[in-house]
Amino acid sequence: xxxxxxxxxxxxxxxxxxxxxxxxxxxxxxxxxxxxxxxxxxxxxxxxxxxxxxxxxxxxxxxxxxxxxxxxxxxxxxxxxxxxxxxxxxxxxxxxxxxxxxxxxxxxxxxxxxxxxxxxxxxxxxxxxxxxxxxxxxxxxxxxxxxxxxxxxxxxxxxxxxxxxxxxxxxxxxxxxxxxxxxxxxxxxxxxxxxxxxxxxxxxxxxxxxxxxxxxxxxxxxxxxxxxxxxxxxxxxxxxxxxxxxxxxxxxxxxxxxxxxxxxxxxxxxxxxxxxxxxxxxx
Amino acid sequence: xxxxxxxxxxxxxxxxxxxxxxxxxxxxxxxxxxxxxxxxxxxxxxxxxxxxxxxxxxxxxxxxxxxxxxxxxxxxxxxxxxxxxxxxxxxxxxxxxxxxxxxxxxxxxxxxxxxxxxxxxxxxxxxxxxxxxxxxxxxxxxxxxxxxxxxxxxxxxxxxxxxxxxxxxxxxxxxxxxxxxxxxxxxxxxxxxxxxxxxxxxxxxxxxxxxxxxxxxxxxxxxxxxxxxxxxxxxxxxxxxxxxxxxxxxxxxxxxxxxxxxxxxxxxxxxxxxxxxxx
Amino acid sequence: xxxxxxxxxxxxxxxxxxxxxxxxxxxxxxxxxxxxxxxxxxxxxxxxxxxxxxxxxxxxxxxxxxxxxxxxxxxxxxxxxxxxxxxxxxxxxxxxxxxxxxxxxxxxxxxxxxxxxxxxxxxxxxxxxxxxxxxxxxxxxxxxxxxxxxxxxxxxxxxxxxxxxxxxxxxxxxxxxxxxxxxxxxxxxxxxxxxxxxxxxxxxxxxxxxxxxxxxxxxxxxxxxxxxxxxxxxxxxxxxxxxxxxxxxx
Numbered sequence: 186x187x188x189x190x191x192x193x194x195x196x197x198x199x200x201x202x203x204x205x206x207x208x209x210x211x212x213x214x215x216x217x218x219x220x221x222x223x224x225x226x227x228x229x230x231x232x233x234x235x236x237x238x239x240x241x242x243x244x245x246x247x248x249x250x251x252x253x254x255x256x257x258x259x260x261x262x263x264x265x266x267x268x269x270x271x272x273x274x275x276x277x278x279x280x281x282x283x284x285x286x287x288x289x290x291x292x293x294x295x296x297x298x299x300x301x302x303x304x305x306x307x308x309x310x311x312x313x314x315x316x317x318x319x320x321x322x323x324x325x326x327x328x329x330x331x332x333x334x335x336x337x338x339x340x341x342x343x344x345x346x347x348x349x350x351x352x353x354x355x356x357x358x359x360x361x362x363x364x365x366x367x368x369x370x371x372x373x374x375x376x377x378x379x380x381x382x383x384x385x386x387x388x389x390x391x392x393x394x395x396x397x398x399x400x401x402x403x404x405x406x407x408x409x410x411x412x413x414x415x416x417x418x419x420x421x422x423x424x425x426x427x428x429x430x431x432x433x434x435x436x437x438x439x440x441x442x443x444x445x446x447x448x449x450x451x452x453x454x455x456x457x458x459x460x461x462x463x464x465x466x467x468x
Numbered sequence: 469x470x471x472x473x474x475x476x477x478x479x480x481x482x483x484x485x486x487x488x489x490x491x492x493x494x495x496x497x498x499x500x501x502x503x504x505x506x507x508x509x510x511x512x513x514x515x516x517x518x519x520x521x522x523x524x525x526x527x528x529x530x531x532x533x534x535x536x537x538x539x540x541x542x543x544x545x546x547x548x549x550x551x552x553x554x555x556x557x558x559x560x561x562x563x564x565x566x567x568x569x570x571x572x573x574x575x576x577x578x579x580x581x582x583x584x585x586x587x588x589x590x591x592x593x594x595x596x597x598x599x600x601x602x603x604x605x606x607x608x609x610x611x612x613x614x615x616x617x618x619x620x621x622x623x624x625x626x627x628x629x630x631x632x633x634x635x636x637x638x639x640x641x642x643x644x645x646x647x648x649x650x651x652x653x654x655x656x657x658x659x660x661x662x663x664x665x666x667x668x669x670x671x672x673x674x675x676x677x678x679x680x681x682x683x684x685x686x687x688x689x690x691x692x693x694x695x696x697x698x699x700x701x702x703x704x705x706x707x708x709x710x711x712x713x714x715x716x717x718x719x720x721x722x723x724x725x726x727x728x729x730x731x732x733x734x735x736x737x738x739x740x741x742x743x744x745x746x747x
Numbered sequence: 748x749x750x751x752x753x754x755x756x757x758x759x760x761x762x763x764x765x766x767x768x769x770x771x772x773x774x775x776x777x778x779x780x781x782x783x784x785x786x787x788x789x790x791x792x793x794x795x796x797x798x799x800x801x802x803x804x805x806x807x808x809x810x811x812x813x814x815x816x817x818x819x820x821x822x823x824x825x826x827x828x829x830x831x832x833x834x835x836x837x838x839x840x841x842x843x844x845x846x847x848x849x850x851x852x853x854x855x856x857x858x859x860x861x862x863x864x865x866x867x868x869x870x871x872x873x874x875x876x877x878x879x880x881x882x883x884x885x886x887x888x889x890x891x892x893x894x895x896x897x898x899x900x901x902x903x904x905x906x907x908x909x910x911x912x913x914x915x916x917x918x919x920x921x922x923x924x925x926x927x928x929x930x931x932x933x934x935x936x937x938x939x940x941x942x943x944x945x946x947x948x949x950x951x952x953x954x955x956x957x958x959x960x961x962x963x964x965x966x967x968x969x970x971x972x973x974x975x976x977x978x979x980x981x982x983x984x985x986x987x988x989x990x991x992x993x994x995x996x997x
Contacts (some may be wrong), residue, residue: 222835225504225560227706233663273500277674277991278506285721286665291589291664291714307588308571338846346829352804352822353899354847382663383571384673400834416794430575436568440561447553554832 192425193357201311203319204378205417205435207388211326212371213413214333214406216392218364221344225389226276227264227365232372232384234260236307239381243386244293251319253373260286261369265362276457309432311421322374330371336363339400383436387413390439394446418436470593472706480595484659485698487603491610491652492689496673497683498645500655501625505670506556506645507544510563512541517570517588519657524578530602532652538567541650553677556681590661592702599658606648613648618670622683631698637666659698660713667701667713668694671720679732697723754817754935756783757803757903759885762810764802771810773798777953780934780963782902785925787945787964788938790954791976796938800905803936821901826899831881837891838876839864844898854960866894870924885919886917890924897928904928905941906937910944922947 192198218230228375239258261461270278283300308359313323334339335368343360350360368388375384391412392405427434472478499508517535521530540562546618547558574584586594614621620641653665660667676689708715757780765772773795780786788796801807801988803814821844828908844866845859864945867873870890889909896904909925910918925935929949937948945951946964953959953975960971 220557221552221830223554223556225554225556229560229563273674273677274503274505276505277500277502277677280509280670281674281721281724282668284664284671285724288664288667288717288721292708292710292718295589295710295714308575331995338715338843341835341839342739342843342846344830345833345835345840346824348824348828349822352820353843353895369519382567383564383596386568389557389560389564392677393553393561396834397553401836402834402839405834428576429572432566433571433575435566437572440565440568443561447547 189422192422196311197422198425200314200316200319201431202418202422203379204314205312205421206324206414207319207322207326208371208375208378209391209413209417210410211329212375212387213391213409213411215329215364215367215371216413217395217402217405217409217429218333218344218366218386218392219388220339220396221245222340222361222363222364224364224368225385226279227268228368228388229385230279231365231368232255232376232381233262233367234263234283235376236284236287236381237293237371238290239376240277240290240293249411250318250373251378253376256290257369257373265365268361278325293451307380307382308430309376309378311378311431311435314377318377324371325374329367329374330369336344336360336367339363341348379432379435383432386436386439387416388441390436390441391416394442397443397446400423412446413439416442472647472703477593477595478598478702478706480597481592481659482699483554483600483637483701484595484603485695487600487704488652488659489627489691489695489698491655491691492668492694493687494614494654495645495649496669496688496690496694498621498625499649500618500673500677500686501683502621502645504646504649505593505605505666506524508649508653508669509666510559511537511540512539512657512662513563515654516587516662519551519662520570520573520578520584523583528598529658530599533657537650537654541567541646542651557659585711587656587657588661588663588712590657590659590664592705592712594658595609598657603655606651609651610648614646614747615666615685617644621645631683660716661700664713666718667720670697671696671717675720675724675727678727693723748932749875752962754784754932755779756836757936758815759803759812760814762799762802762814763810763812764798764807765810766807767858772807773802773954774810774957776954776958778950778958780936780950781807782932782934783929784933784950785929785937785948786950787853787950788936788952788954789942789945789946789972789975794968794975795954795956797907800907800936800938803903803905805824805951816879816903818902818914819899820903821896821899823889823892823906824893824898825905825911826885827881827892827912829892830889833880835880836877837872837880837883837894838863838889839890840880841876841894841898844895844953845897850923862893863898867891869897869927870894871920885918886913886920889917889921891915893921893924893928904931904933904935906935908938908940910939910941914939942967 193204211413219225235253236257238252238254238259239249242252259317263286264279267282269273282328330348339355340360340363342355344354372384379387392409394411395405399408416439417435418439421431423429423438424431424434473482485599499505504528513535515537518532518534519529521527522532541641544558544562547553547562548555590605620637624638624641640668653669656668673686676686676693680686697720698716701712701719704715704719749904755809759779760777762776763771763774775891776799784908786801790796798807800822802809803820806940828938841857845862847907848857864873864876867876870893872887872890875883891952909921913921924939928935938944948964950961951964951967952961953971955975955977959975962971
């Protein structure tokens with residue numbers, strides 16, 4: 186019992202656990218859309234590309250949150266433009282954008298004038314979260330959840346059948362913009378805990394796991410949220426017991442949810458297939 | 469301009485760039501045309517834990533990175549065959565898993581400290597004769613592969629279903645292409661680091677793609693541009709005392725931005741790829 | 748739904764449309780579609796079938812001419828344009844047709860659900876409502892997409908090659924659904940390459956960049972087909988069957 190309760194007795198891990206709870210509730214469902222829209226590369230790039238914003242904020246002594254927000258605004262706009270590039274291909278264009286911005290951030294961070302630890306920005310630390318950070322995260326997460334609910338139909342139409350989306354009442358391209366804006370928002374919430382290299386784990390891992398197990402949208406969104414919260418909590422405990430880097434522990438747990446779901450589906454796979462053959466034969 | 473190249477480490481670095489540039493042309497063209505940019509980036513990032521364990525365990529870094537990168541590619545291949553997992557999501561998951569394992573190894577197991585930055589972003593000082601030999605071998609492997617399979621790569625890139633119908637060769641050619649890219653990426657790690665391999669293999673080819681009208685133009689142009697940007701990046705890194713990967717990336721991005729602007733201003737827009745074309 | 752046969756649901760006069768200013772992908776289109784009719788839209792790839800549909804939906808800039816529509820227009824895409832791996836059931840897809848009618852801040856609720864269920868019933872798929880869209884057969888998926896258009900309460904339906912890639916019995920069922928909708932008083936435009944099929948409909952619009960003809964199917968002569976398709980067609984059996992040479996465009 187002590188193993189479970191120990192981390193709850195100190196404020197640092199308490200705050201970290203609450204932060205991961207907030208994170209998971211919004212990152213999980215968003216991830217389902219990211220995976221369905223095939224935007225995993227954009228999600229990964231978004232986090233990498235905010236580095237110059239973080240570094241500049243650290244250099245001039247501005248709050249990291251402000252730097253992150255500015256960096257993400259630039260990153261989201263650049264990626265949105267790049268992913269519409271037809272001439273060089275969207276993936277190559279995103280690669281150019283993220284490589285340039287990430288390189289710029291590294292140059293700024295590693296130049297000798299800056300006594301800055303690049304590692305913290307890259308890998309994050311959920312144990313550094315303050316109460317004020319928590320309040321900001323909670324407010325942003327609420328806004329993100331509201332946007333996800335409001336945009337649910339737009340995302341459904343744009344993801345299922347973009348050709349007909351306009352006729353069914355969703356603006357063309359609206360879904361992609363909404364998705365990138367929400368990615369920017371959740372990255373902003375998650376970056377302090379997970380750092381810009383690992384944010385993508387909590388977005389994609391639980392979502393890919395949920396999509397393995399659920400074949401309807403709403404259950405998949407709810408399952409992804411639950412998995413993301415579980416991965417966050419498990420990661421904090423793992424890092425506490427095994428004394429591992431906390432951000433990395435959470436990332437490993439988030440990917441592990443996918444691994445477990447994949448194993449579970451391959452175990453139940455044959456049975457499911459037999460059932461489907463049987464039910465379609467009886468039609 | 470010439471003065472920094474009097475130092476042996478700068479000569480090594482320049483030679484390394486000269487070996488990587490033809491790879492950037494030959495493979496960069498395929499990466500851009502075949503939409504392999506995310507894969508290329510992920511192989512680089514995935515080799516990070518290999519670089520972390522190489523030092524403490526006394527294995528040559530290239531060998532360790534190649535081992536991890538190979539395992540990554542094999543796992544990705546298996547995952548992408550599963551129904552219900554999108555290739556890009558699988559790539560992102562394995563990539564972030566490799567980074568997280570690398571971080572745990574670096575910070576909690578081996579306490580690697582400063583060498584982490586070197587593994588992630590490359591180093592001017594990290595290029596010795598063994599690294600150069602590995603890059604030369606990678607170049608030779610890529611050239612031999614291209615000799616046998618370049619025609620199939622082109623055919624598959626143009627019209628995959630028809631090329632597959634031609635037989636098994638397309639599958640073999642794809643596998644060879646992926647393996648050669650993985651080897652080339654590992655060869656570039658000492659110069660540009662795990663996180664910025666796109667600076668060599670994607671950015672120059674994407675820039676030249678704005679203007680190139682044929683595959684040979686794209687290949688030669690990308691190789692030339694990679695050489696110029698690589699050498700320029702080395703000088704910039706030397707001046708700023710910064711990692712070369714970051715310098716090459718920023719230079720390449722600036723050149724791409726200028727080229728895209730120039731293209732938009734001078735040439736009329738090409739036909740948009742609207743749904744019209746399918747009608 | 749009242750039949751109201753003979754009432755004109757769609758009137759198009761001198762329509763020109765296209766994405767680029769000054770260059771019309773389609774010009775001089777004039778035809779009308781009354782309630783309770785099926786009109787075939789014939790023409791080679793790139794001949795303007797897609798542009799016509801997009802223009803009628805208001806998604807391609809209309810350069811000149813007039814389009815008068817009585818009621819709403821709904822679009823039924825080819826099934827392979829929809830994502831088979833998307834986690835939605837047949838009923839979920841039909842409900843998408845009710846989204847536009849409900850403001851985004853209000854849940855689509857019972858009324859929308861009932862409309863979607865009725866639409867599935869109409870196409871004979873009420874018993875498959877809970878099945879994942881990707882697990883249905885090609886013909887069933889096409890009928891689900893027709894149900895989605897019905898849930899939009901549209902009287903004019905634009906169907907994009909609804910029979911392509913569908914096996915014989917499934918095609919018959921889809922045609923049966925279209926015939927019932929004709930009885931209900933819908934006006935349908937069906938783009939197709941199947942000339943034999945077009946002869947069974949009420950009218951034919953032939954497009955080749957501009958309108959070649961708007962005729963009853965009986966007047967679909969080999970000469971007219973040759974003018975519509977240019978050199979892309981081989982006519983067999985004295986005009987009863989035609990093979991269209993498909994061009995892949997990249």
